[in-house]
Amino acid sequence: MAHRLLVRRVWTFTVKDVCCLPVFLSSTNSTLSFSTSLQWAAPRLNFLSLSRSLPRSLPPTFRREVSFNIQDKEDFTDRVINSDLPVLIDFHAQWCGPCKILGPRLEKAVAKQKGCIAMAKVDIDDHTDLAIEYGVSAVPTVIAMRGGDVIDRFVGLKDDDQLDSFVANLIGQ
Template identity: 70%
Template structure:
């Protein structure tokens, strides 16, 4: 158990460190040969094999720790939908892809943070999550709306549209 926690801590630190590195500093012989001469935007790095927890579409991301949550959710310029879920939760496995689809329809006007309640119990307690799946809509650090349980695609679309003000 302690080894697993230590490995998880090391992994979360290394992901945050890689996210802050400029593109040129990640060059290795095999990686640099695939880079074009012109600099790439930072978000393209998320599609590399070294960062599997970050979505290549830029639509959703897994929260690594409380500081990451503060940086990428609370201080986000975009509205953020937060999906509190658990690996063992059946409805969460159904809701997750539906929610990602609703977010993707907005084409970058809203982001989605995924918070595993087993890994981030402190965040679940802080936001009053007592059942999963719980979804919270946040804009400018303020909670706008939330729901608990599973929803169909139309309900999710209207939930997201309400967040972005449509």
Template identity: 65%
Template sequence: MAQRLLLRRAWTLSTRELRPLPLYSVTTSFLPSSSPLLLTGSSPRAAGPLPPHHAPRRWVSFNVQDHDDFTERVINSQLPVLVDFHAQWCGPCKILGPRLEKAVGKQKGRVAMAKVDIDDHTDLAIEYGVSAVPTVIAIRGGDVIDQFVGIKDDDQLDSFVSKLIGQ
């Protein structure tokens, strides 16, 4: 179900709103000459102007792929990072995830959010002492600043994120 929602969201986004991930290159050899992508600099963008309701977004939420990805994008991050340890089968995780994304989105790029599925990355869960899900850990400069287990309301999440960025 969550995968279908993610796919639906991806289909509705314009090409301009999507930014390439670092360390990946865009190859155009497979694109037909009539492709709507124009390459300028190092990032693709949509040909022509976008409607006013499609403002560019800064994506600050990502799924951790492996331990090296976690080290690179969380531990070595210039931004403070909220790490959401969750599981697909966890009901409270499905409630907390969108709330966390909303709280992170309010910060307009001052904090990032990493999602770690404990079933796929058991080693990371063990390393950070995760014994129940959802567990959220706040990391700044590679150090654990704070953490909580379970669901929080929107005000508590906003306060938690503000504490992480030092407000």
């Protein structure tokens, strides 16, 4: 399939494209030769670079991330304590099996709220000071905060309905 597209592009060269080829070759100061697999040997020349107009790419879309990882104490203060939105803080560890189950389910519950709540992830192995400060003695621990104040918390796994109601209660308070 790729060879057919390559051959089609070679056959659809216009006169202007062929006329531009010597200019391009003289600017690279090297010779080109064909290999048996219909590719340029040296230097690599992209056929699309010779076309006069390439289709424009779609404009970038900006989406708000559902969750973010905490980098340090200052990052925690800026993004969690000083947040205008309510924030769920997921204290987890890489070695914790239940944390790997709860994390995606919690992100899904937060995503259902469509930007009304943020979710921070704190790895307790990297940020033991934050875990001690907020009384995390087991993982996974989820703490709900609004305006820097702890509103609610739970430890361990919960099913999807319980997570949805936990998140909805945080927004309703």
